[in-house]
Amino acid sequence: MKYKLFKGLNILKRKIFNFLRGMPFITQGKTNIKYILIIIILAAIIGGGILGYTQWWIGKQEKKLTEFLELKIPKKVEDGTVNWKIYTSSHSIFTLKYPSELYETKEHISLLFAGWKDEGVLSTKTPWNASFTDEKDFRIGFVSGPKKSTETLEDFIEKTIKEQSGEFYSPEYIAKAEKKTIQVDGRNSLWYVGSLGPGAKHIEVYIPKSETEVVVASFWYENFDQPPSEYHQKILQQILSTFKFIELEKTSKKEDTCVNSGGTVETSLCCESASDFPNLCLIGACGCSPENSHQIKTCDCGEGKCFDGTECITSQSP
Numbered sequence: 001m002k003y004k005l006f007k008g009l010n011i012l013k014r015k016i017f018n019f020l021r022g023m024p025f026i027t028q029g030k031t032n033i034k035y036i037l038i039i040i041i042l043a044a045i046i047g048g049g050i051l052g053y054t055q056w057w058i059g060k061q062e063k064k065l066t067e068f069l070e071l072k073i074p075k076k077v078e079d080g081t082v083n084w085k086i087y088t089s090s091h092s093i094f095t096l097k098y099p100s101e102l103y104e105t106k107e108h109i110s111l112l113f114a115g116w117k118d119e120g121v122l123s124t125k126t127p128w129n130a131s132f133t134d135e136k137d138f139r140i141g142f143v144s145g146p147k148k149s150t151e152t153l154e155d156f157i158e159k160t161i162k163e164q165s166g167e168f169y170s171p172e173y174i175a176k177a178e179k180k181t182i183q184v185d186g187r188n189s190l191w192y193v194g195s196l197g198p199g200a201k202h203i204e205v206y207i208p209k210s211e212t213e214v215v216v217a218s219f220w221y222e223n224f225d226q227p228p229s230e231y232h233q234k235i236l237q238q239i240l241s242t243f244k245f246i247e248l249e250k251t252s253k254k255e256d257t258c259v260n261s262g263g264t265v266e267t268s269l270c271c272e273s274a275s276d277f278p279n280l281c282l283i284g285a286c287g288c289s290p291e292n293s294h295q296i297k298t299c300d301c302g303e304g305k306c307f308d309g310t311e312c313i314t315s316q317s318p
Contacts, residue, residue: 081242088246089119093144094185094215097242098122099235113163115273116145119215122239132222138232140239141218146272148294149211153190156214157206161196168198178227184240193228200224203236209245212294213275254310258299261312268298279309281316 084097090106098104105128106120121128123139132138147156162169177194182205189207196204203219217240221232228236254277255265270278270286276297278285286298301312 081238084242087120087122089142089144089215091117091119091144092246093117093119093209093213094243094245096239096244098239103128112143113145115271116143118142119144135222135229136231138219138221138235140236141220142215143218144209144213144215146275146294147208147212147214148272149296150294153188153206153208153214157190157192160216165197173197182237182240184243185245201227203228203232205236205240207240207243210276212296254299255297257311258301258307261301262305263299263301263307263312266298266300267295269293270296270298277307277309279307281306281308281313 081097083100085100085102085104086095087098087104088095102122102124103126104120104122106118112118119142121139121141123129124134124137125132125139128139145160147153151159158174161173165173173194173196174192177192177196180191182189182191184205184207187208189205192204192206193201195201200220201224202221203217205217205219207215207217209215217236219228219232219236221228223229258265258277268286269290270293271284271288272292272294274285274296277299278296280286280298280301286293299307299312301307304315305312306315307313
């Protein structure tokens, strides 16, 4: 645009100058008024063109500067869990948030293997085990179980499914399940969709609390012969996004009380059902066979003392 403008002005200027060459500035002893008028007109045209171009150029630069300086503030993402209720598991292992319309109970009746603990259930139905009547119905059951420190999470899952399936176990239960890794409370957790045993299709999420303990969330929904809907996957992901372990803080405090009461933190081979810093004043926590034991943190209080799960105390044994 500016090239065409200057080209036009130059052509006009040359034509006017050629015209003025044949026109005398003074005629008959007087100033030629036409000459002066033409000069004034020429100055006005050139000046106006320059002014117009200058304003156009400045406006263009201002626009560029505005675009450069503009702060693009992202839209605020509303947290759908802000007004949800807080749930604390039966054994105070974790907390999470859940929609207020869900029914909460810690009286979940479940057949568990030795060392496993029931952590409660959330359901759209009351009672929790009532039949689903709507496509959006669901329930989540939570349990926690012991894991050997030498086991990978996949090994633990396979062992668990074998134990739960018993004589009905088939490798296809795991092989045919859809699996993905997700982050729960900063931990690499495994999300499975499948029957995972001689039962209906559902979602199971395995969340490692430590090297020796895992929390399992089992999500059941209507139309169990179909993959979980987007709604069900989204609501479970939202709930798990609020999942937080609270036992870690207690473990840290137990380490402190162990040391502060004269003990030493060690690693010992204890029963699979035992977790870090068990009560060693009682017999049994670390008395299992090696194949039924795993490595956990313990507190050695020295001769004549034992760790009662809180601190070192004088042993009552003879």
